[in-house]
Amino acid sequence: QFVSMLFCQLGRAHSLREITGGLRSCEGKLTHLGITVPSRSTLAYANEHRPWQLYQKVFLNLLEQCRGKFSGKKKFRFKNKLVSLDSSTIDLSLSLFDWAKFRRTKGAVKLHLILDHDGYLPSFAIITEGNVSDVKVAHQLSFDPGTVVVDDRGYNDYALFGKWTAQGIYFVTRMKNNTLYEVIKEQEFPKNGHILKDKIIRLTGTKADEKCPYPLRRIEMYDPEKDEILVFLTNNMKFAATTIAAIYKDRWQIELFFKALKQNLKIKTFVGTSANAVKIQIWTALISMLILKYLQLKSLFAWSLSNLVALLRMNLFTHRDIWAWLDKPFEIPPVPYEQKQLNLNFT
Numbered sequence: 001q002f003v004s005m006l007f008c009q010l011g012r013a014h015s016l017r018e019i020t021g022g023l024r025s026c027e028g029k030l031t032h033l034g035i036t037v038p039s040r041s042t043l044a045y046a047n048e049h050r051p052w053q054l055y056q057k058v059f060l061n062l063l064e065q066c067r068g069k070f071s072g073k074k075k076f077r078f079k080n081k082l083v084s085l086d087s088s089t090i091d092l093s094l095s096l097f098d099w100a101k102f103r104r105t106k107g108a109v110k111l112h113l114i115l116d117h118d119g120y121l122p123s124f125a126i127i128t129e130g131n132v133s134d135v136k137v138a139h140q141l142s143f144d145p146g147t148v149v150v151d152d153r154g155y156n157d158y159a160l161f162g163k164w165t166a167q168g169i170y171f172v173t174r175m176k177n178n179t180l181y182e183v184i185k186e187q188e189f190p191k192n193g194h195i196l197k198d199k200i201i202r203l204t205g206t207k208a209d210e211k212c213p214y215p216l217r218r219i220e221m222y223d224p225e226k227d228e229i230l231v232f233l234t235n236n237m238k239f240a241a242t243t244i245a246a247i248y249k250d251r252w253q254i255e256l257f258f259k260a261l262k263q264n265l266k267i268k269t270f271v272g273t274s275a276n277a278v279k280i281q282i283w284t285a286l287i288s289m290l291i292l293k294y295l296q297l298k299s300l301f302a303w304s305l306s307n308l309v310a311l312l313r314m315n316l317f318t319h320r321d322i323w324a325w326l327d328k329p330f331e332i333p334p335v336p337y338e339q340k341q342l343n344l345n346f347t
Contacts, residue, residue, distance in 0.1 A: 001046040002058070003035060005280060009265050009288040010312055016040045016271050026317040047277035055283035059125070062290050066121065069294070074118065075250065078239065080170065081144065082117040082247065084254035085151040087134050088262075090282070096273050102130035111267075111282060112137045115254040121293060122257070125286055127279050135160060143169045148236070150251040156233075158203060162212035165235045172247050175218060175233040180205040184215055187241075195241045196220040196229065221245045261289055264309045299326040 004019050013019045023030065023037040030037065038046070076082065092100045092107035102108035108130030116123040126137060135157045143149060145168035153174045164171050185200040197220040203212050219232040219241045234244055262268055265285040270278050292312075296303050303326070311329060324331075 001038065001043060001050060002055075002284070003030070003033060004038060004043055005047075005055075005284040006288060007316070008271060008281070009284050010309070011316060012266055012313060013271070014269065016043055019043065019271065029317045029319070044272060044277075047272040047280055048274045049276070050280070052276050052279035052283060055280050055287065059283055059287050059290070062287060063121070063123070066119075066290055066294055069297070076243065076247070078148075078243070081147045082250070083123065083143070083147060083149055084115040084117065084251045085113075085138060085141070085149055085155065086115075086251075086254045086258070087112040087137070087154075088258040089130055090267060092130075092270075092278070097275075097278070099275050100129060100278075109278060109282075111258075113254065113257070114141070115257055117250060117253065119293075120253050120257065121290065122286060127282055139163070143167075145169060148172060148247060150247055152251070158205065158208050158211035161203075161216065161235065162214060165212065165214045170234065170236040172232060172234045172236070172244055172251075174248070175231040177231075179203070179233075180208070181216075181218065187217075189241050193242060194222045194224065195245070196222055198241045200237070217244075219244055257289075260305050261285060264292075264306055265289065295322075295326060299323075301327055301329055 004023060007013065007023055008019050011019075011022055013022055017040060020037055020040050020043065027037050087110045089102075089108050089110055092102075092109065094101060094105060094107035097107045100107035100109055110128050110130050110132060112126045112128065112134070113122050114124040115121070124141070128137065134151075134154045138151070138155055138157070138160055143164075148170045149164070150172045153176050155173060156176050156179070161171065180203065181201040182204050183199050183201055187198040187200060189195045189198040197218070199218045200215050201218045202208075202215055214235060215237075217234050217237060219234070221230050221232065221241070222228075223230050230245070230248075232244055232248055236244065239247075265288055267282050267285045270281050272278065272281070292305060292308060295312075296305060296308055299308075308326075315325075
């Protein structure tokens, strides 16, 4: 089942028939794995009944092996761990996925993700129904003290801000326009950059004193690329205002991760309709992404992820040294056997 679903991701198979048919056409090359091609009914039954938690464990084990191998030169000087928190909604047809009701006529599931900026790999993922709020999931997460969590305005919640501040967890987010606050102190900031204001504030909204009794920091910055003013909210009082702005800008990496996941792997259409089958397919997509990121990082050739996926898709059952091929993809491979056929010389 695992090999079949991995083939579904890397081969972009659209149905169980395509998965089993594609594997059957190369059945002789699967013998070294000690497996046979499952029938459509067998694969459908496995997707519906084999616990998706098995694939989650495979993902976590693979992630543990990848840790340390992806860390490179850090973008920021501070030693705090930097992570981004976000979610992506995956639309489903309510007529086929009646368990995934999101709106009156629409179905969906949500993939909630924590992206570690040391290597830009997911360090945690959870799949929920589409109507589960981002804040509810955020309250269930735990981070080490000193961690910097970057998220968007969907995570603006006074109780969450207070909880993280009490635990020694830093956050950087966009501030909602209707947030009520009072200014405690005006801070100094460089006048020759894009920072417009740097203030220490206290939230004054409904029950704000109970939920978040701590002072926070409000930073205004002019973004010349978008020609707009951005307002950041953080509980970190030590970092420079420009560093806070740069941290939030780096949150774009989690958006790029979701985009790459949806463009290069198969999580927008599904080969099974049960909740278990959908979760298995999403987890195999995340496993595939870890494998692709590892190959991309270790290869000497400057692969873009889309090109790497495309060439792997066309050579899934080609027998070659993987690293020799990835390092020099356009080098003519050695002839696997001696040419014994005589040449026909026409004179």
